Amino acid sequence: MxxxxxxxxxxxxxxxxxxxxxxxxxxxxxxxxxxxxxxxxxxxxxxxxxxxxxxxxxxxxxxxxxxxxxxxxxxxxxxxxxxxxxxxxxxxxxxxxxxxxxxxxxxxxxxxxxxxxxxxxxxxxxxxxxxxxxxxxxxxxxxxxxxxxxxxxxxxxxxxxxxxxxxxxxxxxxxxxxxxxxxxxxxxxxxxxxxxxxxxxxxxxxxxxxxxxxxxxxxxxETGAGICHVFVDESAQLEMAASIAFNAKVQRPSVCNSMETLLVHRKVAETSLAELLAPMLQANVEVRGCPDTQSLLDGVKTATDDDFATEYNDYIMNVRIVDSLDEALAHIRRYGTKHSECIVTETIAHAERFLQEVDAAAVYHNVSTRFTDGFEFGFGAEIGISTQKLHARGPxxxxxxxxxxxxxxxxxxxxx
Amino acid sequence: MxxxxxxxxxxxxxxxxxxxxxxxxxxxxxxxxxxxxxxxxxxxxxxxxxxxxxxxxxxxxxxxxxxxxxxxxxxxxxxxxxxxxxxxxxxxxxxxxxxxxxxxxxxxxxxxxxxxxxxxxxxxxxxxxxxxxxxxxxxxxxxxxxxxxxxxxxxxxxxxxxxxxxxxxxxxxxxxxxxxxxxxxxxxxxxxxxxxxxxxxxxxxxxxxxxxxxxxxxxxxETGAGICHVFVDESAQLEMAASIAFNAKVQRPSVCNSMETLLVHRKVAETSLAELLAPMLQANVEVRGCPDTQSLLDGVKTATDDDFATEYNDYIMNVRIVDSLDEALAHIRRYGTKHSECIVTETIAHAERFLQEVDAAAVYHNVSTRFTDGFEFGFGAEIGISTQKLHARGPxxxxxxxxxxxxxxxxxxxxx
CATH class of the missing domain: 3.40.605.10 (Aldehyde Dehydrogenase; Chain A, domain 1)
Structure with a gap:
């Protein structure tokens, strides 16, 4: 039969x-x-x-x-x-x-x-x-x-x-x-x-x-899997960076275009990591960090290699402090799922390198990753967000x- | 290691x-x-x-x-x-x-x-x-x-x-x-x-x-598999039909855009099947046919269901006589590999239906199927001919x- x-x-x-x-x-x-x-x-x-x-x-x-x-x-x-x-x-x-x-x-x-x-x-x-x-x-x-x-x-x-x-x-x-x-x-x-x-x-x-x-x-x-990053570069406007990171993490954590890991340039981290993360902690986001993050901020759990490779879809995030744009690019190359990636910077040359070199469906300069969406792009309803490179990519x-x-x-x- | x-x-x-x-x-x-x-x-x-x-x-x-x-x-x-x-x-x-x-x-x-x-x-x-x-x-x-x-x-x-x-x-x-x-x-x-x-x-x-x-x-x-058909409609110009079918079969039988099966409208077959196939026989093409073909032409082997489903890539072809455009379309739907399909007809409405309804990378009206090729389309060298519908189709x-x-x-x- x-x-x-x-x-x-x-x-x-x-x-x-x-x-x-x-x-x-x-x-x-x-x-x-x-x-x-x-x-x-x-x-x-x-x-x-x-x-x-x-x-x-x-x-x-x-x-x-x-x-x-x-x-x-x-x-x-x-x-x-x-x-x-x-x-x-x-x-x-x-x-x-x-x-x-x-x-x-x-x-x-x-x-x-x-x-x-x-x-x-x-x-x-x-x-x-x-x-x-x-x-x-x-x-x-x-x-x-x-x-x-x-x-x-x-x-x-x-x-x-x-x-x-x-x-x-x-x-x-x-x-x-x-x-x-x-x-x-x-x-x-x-x-x-x-x-x-x-x-x-x-x-x-x-x-x-x-x-x-x-x-x-x-x-x-293939659709959907999203381990998305926001990289706060040395020259980022702090307020903008905090706002984008918060939106990318908290506005709707359950979806694929939300942020899982925040990458912060060491110079910003040394002066402003607490300020950057304050809204997250207030929203009860659990922060897991690299050793440098832990030394700058109290009460942060260790982010393991597995954590960096996890799509939480939840009120949990990783933080990693990097020395340079190159280190941020290498991290994204290793852990990203080619969905949506963002750089917050005032350095145009850095934005251009990031948008050129990051291999993802959508790469953002000074915009929250949450916009990778058919309605937000003006396409109307979408059947999904493609994370492969054949046929269709993105919404x-x-x-x-x-x-x-x-x-x-x-x-x-x-x-x- | x-x-x-x-x-x-x-x-x-x-x-x-x-x-x-x-x-x-x-x-x-x-x-x-x-x-x-x-x-x-x-x-x-x-x-x-x-x-x-x-x-x-x-x-x-x-x-x-x-x-x-x-x-x-x-x-x-x-x-x-x-x-x-x-x-x-x-x-x-x-x-x-x-x-x-x-x-x-x-x-x-x-x-x-x-x-x-x-x-x-x-x-x-x-x-x-x-x-x-x-x-x-x-x-x-x-x-x-x-x-x-x-x-x-x-x-x-x-x-x-x-x-x-x-x-x-x-x-x-x-x-x-x-x-x-x-x-x-x-x-x-x-x-x-x-x-x-x-x-x-x-x-x-x-x-x-x-x-x-x-x-x-x-x-x-996916590239390459080609069981391609030429359908000679009732109103086809006989000389053109013979020339296209011969080119599609014999010009280079080993390639994917060559013809494997000739579909002939019954009215054409009754008057002109021998004429249509004469150049093939002269070129030592082995002809296998449906029972109607066999009754019209001596010495034709039986084309089995398997034959109609075979890409010969060789000097062998099938012939099937059909009563209508619909029967030709149904045959192509059943045996075609969505590569290249041709109708020879002077009836514009039939050409339009064929080009609309046949589901293939390239559909031809009064042109040999052998043109499905990157150079022939003017694209230059090709990495292959896609026979799937995602990403790329055709050359x-x-x-x-x-x-x-x-x-x-x-x-x-x-x-x-």
Whole structure:
């Protein structure tokens, strides 16, 4: 018997040609219908969500995770509004990227096309189910969703509502598939579906992403892991440095573009380390430091090599004092995950070297790392933040969900 | 002890920052020095190549493979000329792709950067060693080359000559690495070097590519497999159709953009199948056909399901008679490898549907599939032809060997 995963991926694959033909208007009408349906049927959705919450409470899920899982009228309105914002974004599909004629008279066009079928593998929050469906359908793709088991009842209801809504539109209902099998094996089966899935995008914690990268034979867009640094250079304006570091650490510690390690030039540290860290300590951030940090500041735990290599996603940070820009660059080269890196300096030559030499998706001069985000860059909703160098890097807006195709027109050209 | 593969990849990784700083002039000077050195030391190279040829003859290698392996003065001059052509190509690195300012005043730039370290895994021909080195270095990348064991002596000498040439230039010699361990395990070790290699590009036969796709945890750009079709529609000009089909099959059967299967509309087949296939039979192409083909033409073997799914790379082809454009599209959907597909027709609506609906890197109207090639598209030398949809699709010119990076400039912006 065919497995659920293979069956649903096959249905999605079979719907890909029809999706590829949809006009922008047809896709936008479908997204609007999806948004309307989520609002109209919010009571059903809240009831389904309550099942997930009850199961979570029974299993001892932490209050903060339960909060991320919970849906209510306001949150559903926000999710529906997210779909309407995707309607407003320009449709990249069909865009003519290049057009040229060759000496033999053949005309070549390069145009944007959908990727085909996208596999999304993600964790708890049910809003990702709607976001991913909206972004993939807007770009003419089919999508096979595999969310976390903690949100299964919510996700099942969401996909039921969205598929029902598609029924009144031009879009094929099979373009949207949810894998309900919550066994880990269903993820691993998805990862090997070459020929049915064109790409797999994991979105979640480090373990989820590592499993996908290590086991997928389908092409992967790696997202998310962020060990981000702020380097306070000798010439930094102290107030600006303190403000950027505080924002990068504390404004939302749980996300990938938050800071894990503060690198401080020795000259700044000697005069102002306590001032730089005071707001952190007030916000109950646990500070772990190198020996030099410990000698300048009381009550700082030792930051181990493992600490420098950890994405805390929490109110914990490392501090390391460095002698030079070069030492800061070497530290970032060793521990960074190529996500977002910042230098605070008034020395233009140092800023230029940092922005040139640091190998990361986003490199900042005098700006908090927290801005690595599709909305903040003005791209609108994002399917994730790519930390790999192939295909897409940084916040992935709609064009990251497309491929290209060459169309060649001639009148009998053959190769000599 | 560290393995050869890991050691050399580490050296390449350590050279990446220096490569990233090289100017276009410095890179071009290095490529020119490499070309000069190949010419100046051609006698050494021919002697090394003779070792490979002798070993090949002893092992019973076929004359055609030995011919592909052989180097002589003319071929070396051609290879050196290839490097000089890469010098002439525009350098994509540093190109400003986007620039915008956000309402909070931060300025965002998206620029092209090198990928970093590229792993190339390929088979026999030693010219690939030079091409890959030239393309990767021109784009500011380091490269770890792993060629076939049949060309090991040639490849070792080529890399010795190229690295010696780099010694007189600004480029770090470690940017260029050759894996000499000819055990298959060295390939599989490369495929898992996440953190040292940014991408692996396989170039070779189906088995090599399948091994890379199935075992790599490093991102892969899949190249090469081509089961390409020519569909002769009801309204096709017969002479043009015969000429295109013949060119697509016979001009160079061993390459990926050659035709494996000819699809013929029933109306054309009934009147003109013999005429369409006459040039093929004269060129000693073995024709395998569907039952309808067999009933129209004597002496045609049966084309099995496996035949339709085989890339012959040889003087063999399949013929299938179809009732409609839809049947042709369905056949291509089932057996095509998303490489290059052609329709010969005078019916514009059919051409438009074919070019829209066929999911392939290059789709042709009244042009031979043989044009899917970097030189033919005017891109210059290519590192391969991508048959996947991520990152690059079709002939990969220099921009396919780059990634991007966001540089953000501000004056203390923090996220609210």
């Amino acid at each position: 065919i497995s659920e995963v293979r069956q649903k991926a096959t249905w999605a694959q079979e719907a890909a040609a029809a999706m590829n033909r949809m006009t922008t208007e047809q896709k936008n009408a479908a997204l609007s219908a999806m948004a309307d349906a989520l609002i109209a049927r919010q009571d059903e959705l809240i009831a389904a969500n309550e099942e997930d919450l009850r199961r979570g409470r029974e299993n001892g899920t932490s209050p903060s995770l339960l909060d991320r899982l919970a849906l209510n009228g306001d949150r559903i309105a926000g999710i529906a509004e997210g779909l309407r914002q995707i309607v407003e974004l320009p449709d990249p599909v069909g865009e003519l990227l290049e057009r040229f004629e060759r000496p033999n008279g053949m005309k070549v066009e390069k145009i944007r096309v959908p990727l085909g079928v996208i596999g999304m593998i993600y964790e708890a929050r049910p809003n990702v189910t709607v976001d991913a469906a909206g972004l993939c359908l807007k770009t003419g793709n089919c999508v096979v969703l595999r969310g976390g088991s903690a949100a299964l009842s919510s996700n099942r209801k969401i996909v039921e509502i969205l598929k029902d809504a598609l029924g009144s539109t031009a879009l094929p209902g099979d373009a949207l598939q949810l894998i309900e099998d919550s066994d880990r094996a269903s993820v691993n089966e998805m990862l090997k579906l070459n020929g049915l899935l064109d790409v797999v995008i994991p979105r979640g914690g480090a373990a989820l992403i590592r499993n996908v990268v290590e086991n997928a034979t389908v092409p992967v867009i 992935m807006g709609l064009p990251a969900l497309t491929s290209t195709k060459y169309r060649i027109y001639g009148n009998g050209q053959v190769r000599g | 560290i393995s050869e593969v890991r050691q050399k990849a580490t050296w390449a990784q350590e050279a990446a920052a220096a490569m990233n700083r090289m100017t276009t002039e410095q890179k071009n000077a290095a490529l020119s020095a490499m070309a000069d050195a190949l010419i100046a030391r051609q006698d050494e190279l021919i002697a090394a190549n003779e070792e490979d040829l002798r070993r090949g003859r002893e092992n019973g290698t076929s004359p055609s493979l030995l011919d592909r392996l052989a180097l002589n003065g003319d071929r070396i001059a051609g290879i050196a000329e290839g490097l000089r052509q890469i010098v002439e190509l525009p350098d994509p690195v540093g190109e400003l792709l986007e620039r915008f300012e956000r309402p909070n005043g931060m300025k965002v730039e998206k620029i092209r950067v090198p990928l970093g370290v590229i792993g190339m895994i390929y088979e026999a021909r030693p010219n690939v060693t030079v091409d890959a080195a030239g393309l990767c270095l021109k784009t500011g990348n380091c490269v770890v080359l792993r060629g076939g064991s049949a060309a090991l002596s040639s490849n070792r000498k080529i890399v010795e000559i190229l690295k010696d040439a780099l010694g007189s230039t600004a480029l770090p010699g470690d940017a260029l690495q050759l894996i000499e361990d000819s055990d298959r395990a060295s390939v599989n070790e490369m495929l898992k070097l996440n953190g040292l290699l940014d991408v692996v590009i396989p170039r070779g036969g189906a088995a090599l590519i399948r091994n890379v796709v199935e075992n790599a945890t490093v991102p892969v750009i 990969m010119g220099l921009p396919a060997l780059t990634s991007t990076k966001y540089r953000i400039y501000g004056n203390g912006q923090v996220r609210g």
